[in-house]
Amino acid sequence: MAPLAPWIKGTLLTLGSIAVTMLGLLFITFIIGRVMPIDPVLAIVGERASQSTYDAVYLELGLDKPLLVQFFYYIWDVIRGDFGTSLLNARPVSEDIARVFPATLELATLGVIVGIVLGIPLGVVAAVRKGSWIDQIARVIALVGYSMPIFWLGLMGLLIFYGILGWVGGPGRVGIFYVDVVPSVTGMILIDSLIDGNWDVFKDAFSHIVLPASLLGYYSLAYISRMTRSFMLEQLSAEYVTTARVKGMSEWNVIWKHAFKNIRVQLITVIALSYANLLEGSVLTEIIFSWPGIGSYITTALLSADMNAVLGGTVVVGLIFILLNIFSDLLYKVFDPRAR
Amino acid sequence: MNLLDVENLWVRFPSRRGVFDAVRGVSFTLGRERLGIVGESGSGKSMTGRAILRLIRPPGIVTADQISLEGVDLMKKSEREMRSVRGQRISMVMQDPKFSLNPVMTIGNQIIEAYRLHNRASKSEAYAKSLEMLEAVSIRDPERVMRAYPHEMSGGMGQRIMIAMMLIPNPEILIADEPTSALDVSVQRQVLDIMDRLVKERGMGLIFISHDLNLVADFCDRVLIMYAGRIVEICDADKLHDAQHPYTRGLLNSLPRLDAPKDRLEVLQRDPEWADADSVSGRV
Numbered sequence: 001m002a003p004l005a006p007w008i009k010g011t012l013l014t015l016g017s018i019a020v021t022m023l024g025l026l027f028i029t030f031i032i033g034r035v036m037p038i039d040p041v042l043a044i045v046g047e048r049a050s051q052s053t054y055d056a057v058y059l060e061l062g063l064d065k066p067l068l069v070q071f072f073y074y075i076w077d078v079i080r081g082d083f084g085t086s087l088l089n090a091r092p093v094s095e096d097i098a099r100v101f102p103a104t105l106e107l108a109t110l111g112v113i114v115g116i117v118l119g120i121p122l123g124v125v126a127a128v129r130k131g132s133w134i135d136q137i138a139r140v141i142a143l144v145g146y147s148m149p150i151f152w153l154g155l156m157g158l159l160i161f162y163g164i165l166g167w168v169g170g171p172g173r174v175g176i177f178y179v180d181v182v183p184s185v186t187g188m189i190l191i192d193s194l195i196d197g198n199w200d201v202f203k204d205a206f207s208h209i210v211l212p213a214s215l216l217g218y219y220s221l222a223y224i225s226r227m228t229r230s231f232m233l234e235q236l237s238a239e240y241v242t243t244a245r246v247k248g249m250s251e252w253n254v255i256w257k258h259a260f261k262n263i264r265v266q267l268i269t270v271i272a273l274s275y276a277n278l279l280e281g282s283v284l285t286e287i288i289f290s291w292p293g294i295g296s297y298i299t300t301a302l303l304s305a306d307m308n309a310v311l312g313g314t315v316v317v318g319l320i321f322i323l324l325n326i327f328s329d330l331l332y333k334v335f336d337p338r339a340r
Numbered sequence: 341m342n343l344l345d346v347e348n349l350w351v352r353f354p355s356r357r358g359v360f361d362a363v364r365g366v367s368f369t370l371g372r373e374r375l376g377i378v379g380e381s382g383s384g385k386s387m388t389g390r391a392i393l394r395l396i397r398p399p400g401i402v403t404a405d406q407i408s409l410e411g412v413d414l415m416k417k418s419e420r421e422m423r424s425v426r427g428q429r430i431s432m433v434m435q436d437p438k439f440s441l442n443p444v445m446t447i448g449n450q451i452i453e454a455y456r457l458h459n460r461a462s463k464s465e466a467y468a469k470s471l472e473m474l475e476a477v478s479i480r481d482p483e484r485v486m487r488a489y490p491h492e493m494s495g496g497m498g499q500r501i502m503i504a505m506m507l508i509p510n511p512e513i514l515i516a517d518e519p520t521s522a523l524d525v526s527v528q529r530q531v532l533d534i535m536d537r538l539v540k541e542r543g544m545g546l547i548f549i550s551h552d553l554n555l556v557a558d559f560c561d562r563v564l565i566m567y568a569g570r571i572v573e574i575c576d577a578d579k580l581h582d583a584q585h586p587y588t589r590g591l592l593n594s595l596p597r598l599d600a601p602k603d604r605l606e607v608l609q610r611d612p613e614w615a616d617a618d619s620v621s622g623r624v
Contacts, residue, residue: 239439245395246506247454248427261444336444337489 014329018322023075025318029311030074034067038305043087083312088304093312096297101316102187103173104286104293107213108278114217115224116271122221123228127236128255138225145222150215154288157211169208171290178204212289216282220274227270231263238262264335272328279320343512343545344370344392344430345623347405351387351569354399362387362400364569368622370513374539374546376560376577378553378591380608384569385549389515392547393430394422409513428458431506432515433535436522437498441490448486451505458509473504477534496527503535507542514539515547520555532559553580553591564622565591568615574622587614 004012033040041057058064062073077083083093126138161168169175173189182189182196190209193201235241236259244258245251281295294313301309332339351363363384368375377385391402394414407414409429417425434440442450451470455461461469467486474482477500490498499519506514516535520528536559539546550556556563557580565573565588573585583589586609593606 239434239436240442242390242395243434243440243502244442246393246426246432248423248425248457248509249453250423258442258445262442264444337446338443338491 014326018326021322022319025315025322026075026078027071029314029318030071033074033307033311034070036305036307038307040307043305043307044085078315083315084308086301086309087306088301088309093309096309097294097312097316099187100292100294100297103291104279104281104295106188106190107209107216107285107291107293108275108281110209110213111216111278112220112271112275114214115220115274118217119221119224120228120267123225124232124255124260126225126229127232128251130233135229138229142222142226145218149284150219150282151284151288153218154212154215154285157215158288161211168211169204171208171288173208173291174201174205175208212285212291216278216285220278223274224267224270228263228267231266232259235259235262261335265332265339268328268331268335272324276321276324279324280317341410342369342371342408342624343410345406345408346370346388346392347407347623349388349391349404349407350402351384351391351396352401352403354401361569363391365619366566366569366571366622367619368564368571368574369624370545370547371624372543372545373562374536374548374560374577376556376563377547377549377566378551378556378563379566380551380591383566385566386517388566389432389517389547389549392515393426393432394419395426424458427454427506427511428509429511430513430515431509431511432517433499433502433506433519435518437490437493437495437502438522440502441498443490445489446486447488447490447493447501451486451501451508454505455508469508470504473508474501476538477501477504478530479504494527495523496531499523499531500534503531503538507538510542511544513545513547515549517549518551519548521550521552528555553595557581562622567610570615570617570619571622572614572617572620574620585614586611 040061041054041063045053045057062070065073081094083097085091086093086096089096122138122141126135129135158170162170174181178201182192182198182201185192185195189205190202193199193205232255236255238259241254241259244254249257279294281293281298283295283299285291286293286296287299294316298310298313298317300306301313346369347367349363349366350361353360353362366384366388377388379385387396390396391404392407392414394402394417396402402415404415409425414422414425441447448467448470451473452463452466455466455469456463459466470486471482474485479485479497479500485493485497485501490501493501499522503519514535519535520531523531532555535546538544546560548556548560557577560577563575563577563580564571565575565583565585567587573583573588575583575588580588581592583592590606590608594608596602596605
């Protein structure tokens with residue numbers, strides 16, 4: 001067999017590792033689904049069904065087959081995007097997830113953008129002016145971000161910016177008059193309203209998302225700025241920074257053209273981690289802001305023992321983590337010649 | 341005419357336990373010559389080099405009666421004005437090319453950048469100039485090297501690239517801070533020869549900082565011996581082996597010599613009195 005081109009080999013390896021990780025994840029969710037003390041048949045037919053109905057559903061679910069065969073059925077279902085039916089609303093779980101996930105995606109993306117745009121410059125400045133008042137303020141900002149519980153900050157934010165000042169929209173994704181006004185294409189209202197060209201909906205949706213996104217952004221800012229500061233301090237004491245200064249370069253260029261280029265790889269890891277955390281769905285934020293996202297969806301499902309929904313949600317969250325990991329691996333290779 | 345005139349240079353680092361004086365009242369001049377500075381670790385030789393370029397960062401404090409470059413006092417220059425001195429008039433090569441080259445930038449971009457910081461030149465001019473400079477430091481296949489990253493280079497190549505990069509704006513003075521200490525012995529000589537040739541061709545002044553007495557004796561014209569932040573002795577390099585100061589003698593005697601084998605080498609003695617004695621002036 002002829003040797004494969006390196007990029008084909010690389011792609012195959014990547015796909016292989018995704019497959020193996022996914023298989024592991026599915027194995028775990030499958031086992032959890034089987035060991036939970038919830039009878040899946042009973043959950044569907046109800047307690048008053050006759051024995052014959054029970055048996056029929058039992059067979060239909062394939063529960064009479066060996067576990068391994070059941071596992072393969074399960075994988076096959078997941079591959080086709082079938083996570084079973086939700087007990088709460090008798091709809092396919094995949095449809096539910098397709099509805100709630102874009103809400104979380106929208107919120108998390110905006111949040112992480114806030115965290116990056118403010119957190120990185122704050123961290124760089126704190127490192128460059130180490131020990132100065134700017135550094136101290138950055139430290140306090142991050143400390144508050146780490147330690148303040150979001151339900152308190154969220155409620156205070158709503159009280160001040162929505163209740164008293166009226167600058168932002170209240171809980172929910174859009175005001176009641178704008179619900180279902182624009183057709184759902186991506187499920188993200190900001191984007192759907194742009195596609196539809198409906199500025200009123202866009203403005204209203206933005207006024208609703210801005211407060212929860214800023215709060216989530218604040219938490220990722222706290223993390224990103226601290227990490228940026230310590231990465232940057234490490235680079236600023238490196239010898240190549242002295243080289244750049246010896247060349248006669250301005251301090252601004254020394255920082256951004258030389259030192260900053262060297263922390264990009266580490267920053268990607270940090271950003272991917274905080275983004276993944278936000279995509280998992282921040283339950284408390286979603287509840288306070290009545291945001292119908294995946295975090296509150298999984299939590300509600302869990303509390304009502306709706307196992308199909310819980311496991312479906314878990315698989316989706318796991319898939320996001322895997323994809324983000326792959327994506328950051330790819331970016332490493334772009335930014336660091338040593339990783340190529 | 342002296343290129344550089346350093347008078348009463350002090351480098352201090354305030355700490356919680358009082359002020360640490362890294363360099364204590366050092367004076368010397370540099371002409372178009374090769375001036376060696378030797379001393380053990382912590383004697384202040386590197387700090388002296390960096391203080392000349394005004395590269396000591398806060399909390400470090402540099403004071404001097406003057407650090408004059410062809411009659412103009414660098415101590416009176418603003419940070420902005422210093423930027424046109426650094427690289428263009430005084431440059432520095434550091435110890436280990438593994439750390440002193442930016443790992444995520446191509447070598448080409450780093451050299452081109454050094455040139456274009458001080459010369460108005462188009463990218464293609466700068467590229468041509470960089471190729472020429474790489475050839476001058478005996479780099480084979482310079483086009484390939486321009487596209488490569490520092491981790492793909494050997495130590496000796498890295499240091500030659502460093503020299504090319506630091507000499508491309510045509511400075512008058514080069515400070516070489518232990519330029520061969522991180523290299524294999526087999527390539528040390530080669531790197532030194534290249535540096536020596538370029539410095540001579542361009543009529544530059546060289547400050548060669550090293551802890552290697554024999555190397556300095558071989559390579560330099562004049563040698564300053566530093567101890568505890570002061571200059572304890574100055575001598576011509578070819579007369580280094582007749583040096584008088586007990587510290588210099590101690591350094592020399594602690595080295596093994598092929599022509600005079602010894603069973604047991606001397607242990608270096610350090611007398612606190614030497615540290616307190618006045619610095620010898622190296623001004624000519």
